[in-house]
Amino acid sequence: MADDTETADTETAETEAADTEAADQETAEEAAPEVETAYGCPVTYSRGQKVIHPSRGEWLDVAVQLLADGWNMCVDVTSVDYLSYGVARELPAGVNAERFEVVASFISHSRAERIRVRIQVPGDDPTVGSLYALYPGSDYLEREVFDLMGISFEGHPDMSRILMPETWQGHPLRKDYEVGVIPVQFKAPAGKGSE
Amino acid sequence: MTLITNVQDQGLEGLDHNVITAPIEQLVNWARARSSWPATFGLACCAIEMMATGGSHYDLARLGMEVFRASPRQADVMIVAGRVSQKMAPVLRQIYDQMMEPKWVISMGVCASSGGMFNNYAIVQGVDQIVPVDVYAPGCPPGPETLLHAITTLHTKIETGELLQRRQETGAGANLTVEQLDGQGVSQVVQIGKKA
Amino acid sequence: MTAVEQAPVADTTDVAETIDPASGQLDKLPRRHSVLRMSEVRAAELMDSDPIDGENDQTMLMNMGPSHPSTHGVLRLMLELDGETVVRSKPVVGYLHTGMEKTAETLTFLQGPTNVTRMDYAAPLFNELVFSLATEELIGMEVPPRATWIRMLMCELNRISSHLLFMATNGMDLGAVSMMIYGWREREQVLRFFQKVTGLRMNHNYIRPGGVAADLPDGWRDDVLALMEMLPPRLEEYDILMTGQPIWRDRLQGVGVISQDEAIALSATGPILRSTGVAWDLRREMPYLAYPDVDFDIVVGSYGDSFDRYAIRLNEIRESMRIVHQCLDMMPEGDYRAGDAKVTPPPRARIDESMEALIHHFKIFTEGFKVPEGEVYVAVESPRGELGCYMVSDGGSHPYRMHIRGPSFVNLQTMPHMMADSLIADAVAVISSVDPILGEVDR
Ligand code: SF4
Numbered sequence: 001m002a003d004d005t006e007t008a009d010t011e012t013a014e015t016e017a018a019d020t021e022a023a024d025q026e027t028a029e030e031a032a033p034e035v036e037t038a039y040g041c042p043v044t045y046s047r048g049q050k051v052i053h054p055s056r057g058e059w060l061d062v063a064v065q066l067l068a069d070g071w072n073m074c075v076d077v078t079s080v081d082y083l084s085y086g087v088a089r090e091l092p093a094g095v096n097a098e099r100f101e102v103v104a105s106f107i108s109h110s111r112a113e114r115i116r117v118r119i120q121v122p123g124d125d126p127t128v129g130s131l132y133a134l135y136p137g138s139d140y141l142e143r144e145v146f147d148l149m150g151i152s153f154e155g156h157p158d159m160s161r162i163l164m165p166e167t168w169q170g171h172p173l174r175k176d177y178e179v180g181v182i183p184v185q186f187k188a189p190a191g192k193g194s195e
Numbered sequence: 196m197t198l199i200t201n202v203q204d205q206g207l208e209g210l211d212h213n214v215i216t217a218p219i220e221q222l223v224n225w226a227r228a229r230s231s232w233p234a235t236f237g238l239a240c241c242a243i244e245m246m247a248t249g250g251s252h253y254d255l256a257r258l259g260m261e262v263f264r265a266s267p268r269q270a271d272v273m274i275v276a277g278r279v280s281q282k283m284a285p286v287l288r289q290i291y292d293q294m295m296e297p298k299w300v301i302s303m304g305v306c307a308s309s310g311g312m313f314n315n316y317a318i319v320q321g322v323d324q325i326v327p328v329d330v331y332a333p334g335c336p337p338g339p340e341t342l343l344h345a346i347t348t349l350h351t352k353i354e355t356g357e358l359l360q361r362r363q364e365t366g367a368g369a370n371l372t373v374e375q376l377d378g379q380g381v382s383q384v385v386q387i388g389k390k391a
Numbered sequence: 392m393t394a395v396e397q398a399p400v401a402d403t404t405d406v407a408e409t410i411d412p413a414s415g416q417l418d419k420l421p422r423r424h425s426v427l428r429m430s431e432v433r434a435a436e437l438m439d440s441d442p443i444d445g446e447n448d449q450t451m452l453m454n455m456g457p458s459h460p461s462t463h464g465v466l467r468l469m470l471e472l473d474g475e476t477v478v479r480s481k482p483v484v485g486y487l488h489t490g491m492e493k494t495a496e497t498l499t500f501l502q503g504p505t506n507v508t509r510m511d512y513a514a515p516l517f518n519e520l521v522f523s524l525a526t527e528e529l530i531g532m533e534v535p536p537r538a539t540w541i542r543m544l545m546c547e548l549n550r551i552s553s554h555l556l557f558m559a560t561n562g563m564d565l566g567a568v569s570m571m572i573y574g575w576r577e578r579e580q581v582l583r584f585f586q587k588v589t590g591l592r593m594n595h596n597y598i599r600p601g602g603v604a605a606d607l608p609d610g611w612r613d614d615v616l617a618l619m620e621m622l623p624p625r626l627e628e629y630d631i632l633m634t635g636q637p638i639w640r641d642r643l644q645g646v647g648v649i650s651q652d653e654a655i656a657l658s659a660t661g662p663i664l665r666s667t668g669v670a671w672d673l674r675r676e677m678p679y680l681a682y683p684d685v686d687f688d689i690v691v692g693s694y695g696d697s698f699d700r701y702a703i704r705l706n707e708i709r710e711s712m713r714i715v716h717q718c719l720d721m722m723p724e725g726d727y728r729a730g731d732a733k734v735t736p737p738p739r740a741r742i743d744e745s746m747e748a749l750i751h752h753f754k755i756f757t758e759g760f761k762v763p764e765g766e767v768y769v770a771v772e773s774p775r776g777e778l779g780c781y782m783v784s785d786g787g788s789h790p791y792r793m794h795i796r797g798p799s800f801v802n803l804q805t806m807p808h809m810m811a812d813s814l815i816a817d818a819v820a821v822i823s824s825v826d827p828i829l830g831e832v833d834r
Pocket residue numbers: 239240241276277278303304305306307311334335336337509594
């Protein structure tokens with residue numbers, strides 16, 4: 001499964017991007033050997049919480065390693081649309097910021113620890129490998145991301161809308177989707193003068 | 196039959212039991228008001244308060260309303276308790292259509308009444324866009340007292356027959372708004388800072 | 392309810408066949424074929440089409456909900472039935488989707504708890520807590536000990552009221568209607584205390600970034616003690632009424648069984664996970680607030696059935712009472728919110744005296760306070776499991792993105808597995824024992 005996605009990825013228009021990304025990462029690693037890595041991906045700490053940043057191609061391989069390494073539960077899968085994020089994003093060297101980010105959190109029951117994975121997903125090709133076969137508990141969470149953010153997960157058995165009606169257009173949590181505020185009309189209470 | 200002949204023969208002296216005379220319409224309305232069964236339409240947080248109203252402390256049974264009917268065919272009042280999403284709206288209308296006439300709608304909580312604080316893509320901004328509403332109960336959530344107030348208001352209107360008439364004329368609901376009686380709506384002076 | 396006989400539905404794509412299950416947790420799910428994957432359009436087509444005559448292996452597609460008395464609000468289930476046995480099922484959610492995560496982006500951090508508290512409306516304080524903790528984590532601020540202990544006290548009382556609600560609805564779903572009345576009666580007492588403290592019976596907006604909204608009122612200790620005295624005999628009553636009663640046991644024991652592997656693979660948390668024997672409780676394993684300082688036990692089951700989940704919740708009420716007692720003993724004096732002038736509004740008394748305080752008060756409520764950029768995931772143990780909040784800030788006064796990981800939403804995935812090959816009457820018991828709160832599922 002993991003290999004499939006990887007080849008599928010490289011087959012798409014992503015070839016160059018993936019290459020440069022990989023190259024970037026290599027140079028980054030050479031230049032700054034003290035960058036902490038885990039499962040072959042750069043590690044950052046956000047408010048003391050451990051975050052790893054695999055590339056989209058590596059992602060499922062990393063997930064296989066995570067599962068083998070005792071991260072036995074995938075507690076959360078969500079996503080962020082960084083379209084209108086005003087400030088520079090803190091990403092380790094070698095990771096290219098993209099519009100979307102898929103964020104998955106894992107827990108290890110034996111070690112009582114958490115780890116978070118952030119994957120950059122480009123806005124023009126919002127797809128990423130599905131965790132379903134590895135962590136079936138990600139089923140609904142991935143569907144929710146698909147529904148509200150429009151990122152589809154390859155290999156998921158049922159990539160369909162979960163919260164919005166099936167016929168709904170658009171993905172509400174994207175930053176270019178309006179909140180949909182309807183202006184409120186206030187009526188003067190009966191008897192009080194209204195202009 | 197004897198009753199009628201007795202009355203015919205002796206006038207009102209012929210009555211040997213208690214008898215109430217009233218126009219049939221009044222009797223029907225009285226009966227309707229006292230056994231208006233609600234349809235379960237609990238949606239969100241307000242539904243919990245609606246169920247609490249049915250619980251032992253507030254005891255909706257006093258008003259002949261404790262039988263929440265799951266089948267719309269057996270229900271008279273629909274208490275829309277909670278926010279109505281775009282996905283739920285068609286279901287709500289369908290259930291309303293399945294209810295027998297005469298039927299009434301109480302919109303419970305600000306979400307059902309106006310969308311409340313959720314003015315966004317997902318929530319219908321007021322259930323009155325979908326079904327006619329007779330009584331609005333304000334609050335988020337309206338406490339059981341407010342809901343009871345809304346219910347008794349509705350009952351009064353049913354009993355006087357006002358509500359039936361109005362509906363016949365316009366097809367719209369009565370659009371009454373009751374006061375919030377549960378003490379949660381008024382802003383109280385809270386001592387901020389040190390403990391008193 | 393529409394029901395039309397149909398030949399077994401064959402349009403499900405089961406990816407399990409194309410993936411090597413050995414590498415993942417998928418093979419830990421022996422009943423994964425019980426998950427019905429069918430679009431509503433397809434289901435409607437099937438329901439409208441004529442039944443095929445003369446076939447014995449026909450199954451029936453039945454719709455349950457979204458307005459159904461035993462689906463806890465607006466859950467809808469698509470069930471594929473063979474006679475009265477559930478073959479496959481699909482929970483359909485979204486009927487209460489409120490767009491809260493989107494709305495959260497338009498509200499300031501101070502207004503945020505108003506929004507999130509309406510998610511899990513049976514346990515609103517936990518939503519506020521997780522939101523506040525995430526915000527505080529982003530700011531890197533400390534809250535005073537009294538605030539922490541008040542939070543803990545209120546949350547444990549909320550856990551009690553939430554589990555009492557479960558007792559009530561669980562009883563109602565299974566036909567023990569008197570239990571419903573009892574459950575509401577006791578919950579009402581807890582709510583009364585909440586109203587005294589927060590002004591509201593539900594959706595309190597009491598726990599806010601920086602502390603809590605107001606100090607505990609005078610006489611709170613007596614009120615809590617009165618509650619703590621009222622509850623134990625009532626819990627005994629429940630035990631007599633239900634726990635030991637053969638009908639109750641028959642309805643629940645061995646119904647909706649889930650194995651430990653399945654629960655973990657399906658990311659179940661809370662009483663569902665604990666019913667399979669995993670002693671996993673965030674209060675113990677990844678402590679927050681002042682939980683390391685209090686003494687309590689984690690209740691675990693051993694069979695993973697509905698009865699275990701019922702018993703766990705009943706006994707968690709008792710454990711919560713233990714924590715509440717300790718909160719009473721250890722409640723420190725001091726401020727009930729952080730003195731950080733940037734985050735919390737100035738005390739009321741100062742507003743009358745000082746112009747700066749007035750301006751500052753005005754600014755906090757109109758503009759909100761700024762939160763440094765970054766992202767954080769914080770989780771607490773709600774009555775239903777791990778309630779997480781993933782928050783991204785871009786340095787402004789509104790969250791850039793706020794995601795709530797609702798335990799009910801994730802736990803809902805266990806439902807088809809628990810229901811597989813059980814009777815439809817047991818399906819009701821399963822829904823009830825998962826205890827989903829649809830506001831949190833759909834957000
Ligand atoms: S009015 Fe308030 S309590 Fe009622 S559904 Fe809306 S948010 Fe919930």
